[in-house]
Amino acid sequence: MEGPKRNIYLRMKTLREALEVWSSKTGSIRTAGEIIPAASGLGRVTFAPITARRSVPHYHGAAMDGFAVAARNTFGASDANPLQLKVGMQAFAVDTGDPLPPGADAVIMIEQVEQAADDVIEIRSAAFPWQHVRKVGEDIIAGELLLPRFHVLNPADLGALLAAGAAEISVFSRPRVWVQPTGSELIPASRAASAEPGQIVEFNGTILGAMVAECGGAPELREVVEDDFESIKRSLRDAIDSPADLILINAGSSAGSEDYTSAVIADLGEVLVHGVAMMPGKPVILGTAGGKPVVGVPGYPVSAIMAFEQFVRPLLYSMQSMECPAFESVSASLGRKMPSKLGLEEFARVILGRVEGRLVAMPLQRGAGIITSLTRADGILQIPQEQEGIDEGAEARIRLLRPRAQLDNTLVMIGSHDNAIDLIANEVRARDGRIRLSSSNVGSLGGLMAIRRSLSHFAGSHLLDTATGEYNYSYIERYLKGKPVRLVQLAMREQGLLVRKGNPQNITSMDDLVRPGVSFINRQAGAGTRVLFDYLLQQRGISPESVGGYDQEEFTHMAVAVSVLSGRADVGMAIYSSAKALDLDFIPVGRERYDLVIPESAWDDFKIRRLIEVIQSDEFRGILGSMGGYDPADSGRVIGIWNGYEWKERSG
Numbered sequence: 179m180e181g182p183k184r185n186i187y188l189r190m191k192t193l194r195e196a197l198e199v200w201s202s203k204t205g206s207i208r209t210a211g212e213i214i215p216a217a218s219g220l221g222r223v224t225f226a227p228i229t230a231r232r233s234v235p236h237y238h239g240a241a242m243d244g245f246a247v248a249a250r251n252t253f254g255a256s257d258a259n260p261l262q263l264k265v266g267m268q269a270f271a272v273d274t275g276d277p278l279p280p281g282a283d284a285v286i287m288i289e290q291v292e293q294a295a296d297d298v299i300e301i302r303s304a305a306f307p308w309q310h311v312r313k314v315g316e317d318i319i320a321g322e323l324l325l326p327r328f329h330v331l332n333p334a335d336l337g338a339l340l341a342a343g344a345a346e347i348s349v350f351s352r353p354r355v356w357v358q359p360t361g362s363e364l365i366p367a368s369r370a371a372s373a374e375p376g377q378i379v380e381f382n383g384t385i386l387g388a389m390v391a392e393c394g395g396a397p398e399l400r401e402v403v404e405d406d407f408e409s410i411k412r413s414l415r416d417a418i419d420s421p422a423d424l425i426l427i428n429a430g431s432s433a434g435s436e437d438y439t440s441a442v443i444a445d446l447g448e449v450l451v452h453g454v455a456m457m458p459g460k461p462v463i464l465g466t467a468g469g470k471p472v473v474g475v476p477g478y479p480v481s482a483i484m485a486f487e488q489f490v491r492p493l494l495y496s497m498q499s500m501e502c503p504a505f506e507s508v509s510a511s512l513g514r515k516m517p518s519k520l521g522l523e524e525f526a527r528v529i530l531g532r533v534e535g536r537l538v539a540m541p542l543q544r545g546a547g548i549i550t551s552l553t554r555a556d557g558i559l560q561i562p563q564e565q566e567g568i569d570e571g572a573e574a575r576i577r578l579l580r581p582r583a584q585l586d587n588t589l590v591m592i593g594s595h596d597n598a599i600d601l602i603a604n605e606v607r608a609r610d611g612r613i614r615l616s617s618s619n620v621g622s623l624g625g626l627m628a629i630r631r632s633l634s635h636f637a638g639s640h641l642l643d644t645a646t647g648e649y650n651y652s653y654i655e656r657y658l659k660g661k662p663v664r665l666v667q668l669a670m671r672e673q674g675l676l677v678r679k680g681n682p683q684n685i686t687s688m689d690d691l692v693r694p695g696v697s698f699i700n701r702q703a704g705a706g707t708r709v710l711f712d713y714l715l716q717q718r719g720i721s722p723e724s725v726g727g728y729d730q731e732e733f734t735h736m737a738v739a740v741s742v743l744s745g746r747a748d749v750g751m752a753i754y755s756s757a758k759a760l761d762l763d764f765i766p767v768g769r770e771r772y773d774l775v776i777p778e779s780a781w782d783d784f785k786i787r788r789l790i791e792v793i794q795s796d797e798f799r800g801i802l803g804s805m806g807g808y809d810p811a812d813s814g815r816v817i818g819i820w821n822g823y824e825w826k827e828r829s830g
Contacts, residue, residue, distance in 0.1 A: 190453035190460070192563060193488065193523040199450050200464050200489055204471045209423055209497050212351040216339040219331045221394065222349040223499050228325045231343030234318035238283075240272040242310040245291055245299060246282035249307040257302050265297045278311065285310035318342045328499045353395040353497045356422035358413050359383040360430050360439070361477070362404045382428050382482050386475065389486050390426075393494040398422065405430060407438045414442055418468030423497060425470055426490065427463075429477035439474040443467055455563055456523040459484035479549040484525050505577045508557070508585070510539040512574055513592075513633040516559065517567035527555035528576060529616035531590030534632045534779055539576050540592060540618045543733075556580050556588065556616060584614060589785040591617040593625020593637035594706050595734040596772055597755045598668060598802055605792045605801075606785075613785050619733045622650075623704035626657045629775055635786060637775040638668070640706035644713045649771045651828065654820055662778035665818035667830065668793060669802060670809040671772055672754040673710060675765040676742045683748045686765065688714055691725045691749065698727035699738050699747035706770070707735070711751050714767060736760075754807025769809075771830065773817070790814055 191199065211225030240246060247269050255261035263269040269286075270279045278285075284305040294300040318324065324342055325335060331349075339347060364380040365373060373379060380402055387397035398420075403409045410430065417425045430439035440452050440463050447467025452474075454462050458481035463474025473490055475482045495502040510530055518524045528539040539559060542551045557576035561568060568574055589606070591599060595617075603615035620628070625637030643652040650665060677685050683696055691698055701708040715722060722728045727747055732738050738750035739760045757764040774793075780786050792798050794814030802810040817830035 189451075190455050191451050193454055193456045196451045196454045196462075196464065197488070200493075203450055203466065204493055205496060207423075207471065207493075207497055208499060209351045209353050211348045213346050213348055216336060216344055216347045219336055219339070219347055219349060220333065222331050224325055224327055224329045224331065225348040225350050227323055227327050228339065228344055228347055230318045230320050230322055230324045233315035233320045234338075234341045235312050235316065236314060236320075238278045238314055239312045240274055240276045240278065240285045240310065241312045242285050242287045243273050244271075244286045244288040244310070245269040246272045246276075246278045246285050247305055248281050249284040249305045249309065252284070252286070252301060252304045255301050255304045260292075260300050260302050262294050262298050262300050265299060269299055283307050283311065330500060350498045353390075353423045353494050354421055355387075355390045355395045355397045355494075356417040356420060356425045357383050357386050357390070357397050357399045357428070358410075358417065358426065359400070359402045359428045360405060360410055360413075361402060362406075364402045366402075382475070382477070382479055385479065386426055386428060386482065386486060389483070389491070390494065393491055394498055394500070395424075395494045405438065407442065410438050410442045411445060414446055414467060414472070418446065418470060423470065424490070424493065425467070425472045426475050426486075427472065428475045428482060430474065437461075439463055440465075443472050443474065447472065454485075454488075455521055456484065456488070456525065457519070458525065459488065460522075462489065464489060480527075480552060483552065506582060507575050507577045508537060508582060509573050510537040510557075510576045512559075512568050512570055512572050513538045513540040513628065513631070515567065515570040516541055516561065518561040518565060520566050521563050523563045524561040526559045526561060527551040528557050528559050529554065529588075529590065529618055530556035530576060530578075530585055531588040531616060531635065532586050533590060533635060534777075536632070537585065538590065538633050539574065540590070540628075540633065542618065552579070554616065556585070587612045587614065587785065589613055589615045589636075589789065590634050591615060591636055591638060592620055592628035592634040593639055593775070594622040594772070595619040595736075596638055596668070596671070596753065597735065597759070597805065598772070598808065599638060601798070601801060601805070602789065602792060605795075605798055606788050609792060610784075610788045613788055615789075621702055621705035621708070621733075623653070623657075626653060626775065629663060629777055630658055630661055632777070632779075635776070635780045635783065636789070638772065639775050640671075640710075640770050640772045642706065642710050642713055642770065644709075644716070649830070650773050650775070651818065651825070651830070654775065654818075658775075658820065658822070660822045661820075662822045663820050664776045664778060664781060664816055665820070665830065666774045666776060666790070666793075667812045667815050667817050668772045668774050668810075669813055670769050670811075672764075672766055672768075672807040673707065673751065673770055674754060674757070674767050676739055676750050676752050676757045676762045677748065677765065678742060678745075679761060679763055681763050685749050688718055688720065688767065692720060694726075696726055696749065697747045698725050698730070699741040699750035700728055700731050701738065701751070702731045702733055705733075706772075707751055707753075710768070710770060755805045758806040764807075773830075 292300040363378050365377045370379045383399045387399045390397040403413045427439050430437045443465040449465040451464040461476045462485040465472045492502040527542045622639040622641045628634040629637050641653045735752035735756040738752040739756040741747045743760050799810040802808045819827040
């Protein structure tokens with residue numbers, strides 16, 4: 179029987195409301211106990227109190243190297259009245275840990291003994307009972323409580339358990355989590371190279387499984403099931419009948435024509451929440467079926483991760499009777515205004531770096547499907563639903579995605595995109611493993627603004643002065659008054675028009691962009707490539723309005739190249755290396771200089787020194803040259819020193 183085809187409404191709750199509903203329904207759920215070897219118990223939680231099975235130590239043992247004696251036989255010994263003891267009869271040689279011979283109740287340290295003869299020792303002070311002796315049960319007494327219930331086992335605990343004879347222990351079992359990907363369009367990663375249009379590699383299941391394992395759970399990643407009501411229902415029934423403690427159904431949680439997850443959960447159980455006022459993660463479903471918690475996880479990867487962190491992560495720890503660890507956070511100054519929709523709890527990804535002593539957060543792309551916004555991010559900014567955003571310069575709490583110690587070693591680049599920046603990041607990291615380069619692609623002009631506001635260690639820029647034909651100098655004069663910087667040449671590079679292999683539209687020059695049916699993909703306003711493109715149009719007397727697609731924008735050269743490769747546009751303007759990377763045809767339109775703008779205040783920073791060393795190296799120049807479209811002959815040369823008001827040096 180075919181089930182419902184469409185969810186018409188998402189009945190959204192606020193994040194706080196959803197958490198309260200979820201916690202009230204699942205907060206008391208615990209996994210069962212299981213017996214495991216004590217030696218493998220690190221991080222596990224005790225299911226029952228553990229008592230010692232034997233005393234530690236279980237014999238009277240020497241706590242020092244020396245001679246074991248009966249203390250009463252040493253009374254009266256002094257410097258004035260040395261006492262001699264017969265070895266083997268009145269004194270017995272022992273090492274630390276040796277059991278005491280019968281009748282002995284003290285140990286005299288070897289340093290306090292003089293050898294009077296081969297079998298006679300002499301002492302000059304009396305021993306007292308139990309001197310330098312570890313008595314039976316001194317550490318642990320058999321039968322006493324060793325560890326209580328709900329105790330998280332640490333390395334020292336494991337040693338105590340083994341010493342006390344508790345070789346096996348009862349702990350809360352790891353939550354078993356059924357991870358069910360759904361989607362007729364999904365294919366396994368093994369087929370990624372042959373994926374056809376409309377086919378998507380299934381990777382959310384791997385992400386969710388890894389996050390389950392991070393929280394101490396035991397994931398079971400299932401085979402993909404199709405977007406079909408009965409298929410998903412069968413899968414949920416199987417999960418209910420399995421030993422799984424928690425069920426995750428990935429995708430099908432929204433309101434599309436093939437989003438069946440909510441209906442399936444409702445058919446076999448109860449939907450508690452469908453839709454939460456959070457972004458990303460809004461379509462999440464919270465429910466129960468067969469007495470087990472079920473979460474409908476959104477399909478977009480960032481949404482899936484955010485939903486997991488809010489609802490699944492706390493539950494996994496709670497199931498093991500563990501407190502959910504709080505995320506580490508820092509306070510940072512926001513480098514750019516972050517508008518946000520009122521009524522939505524937003525989780526924005528940011529890069530972080532300490533610039534001129536101030537920790538700065540720069541937002542990254544927001545899309546719920548942009549997984550690289552998390553791989554590149556250093557932290558997450560949570561904007562409360564009551565706020566319409568956060569102003570530039572405002573202090574905000576940032577939840578860290580990387581260790582706090584890395585922040586001081588993060589090199590922040592804001593500005594124009596170039597493939598060479600990724601190469602620099604790899605080479606700097608190889609030269610000094612402490613340094614990590616984080617970049618935000620906002621265009622050349624945006625990079626200069628970031629330098630002016632002390633938000634970046636350096637900027638990438640290739641802004642053409644159309645009046646003089648020079649790059650960057652006049653823009654620095656205009657926008658960086660009072661801000662001393664050094665201008666360092668990275669490379670000369672070729673800009674041109676990118677078209678699909680074989681040039682199916684027969685585009686040969688800028689003039690062809692106005693032909694009917696030719697679609698163009700542009701760079702964003704403020705990008706150096708956009709400035710150059712507008713200049714070339716002006717030279718030819720071509721109005722921007724006559725170029726089809728002029729208002730379609732991308733933020734990187736590679737994004738332009740992908741747009742052309744995918745057929746979204748017939749042509750775009752970008753650097754040669756992006757065409758080469760995707761095997762596109764390239765029509766040169768000119769050479770330009772791409773520079774790094776480095777504040778004088780950062781010039782002696784060890785991170786900048788490593789960067790300069792890298793781009794001046796023969797290795798870097800060789801690799802950059804091999805990428806195609808670059809002339810790195812003067813890479814690393816300082817071509818201008820601006821003191822904030824005039825050029826002290828200028829040679830570009």
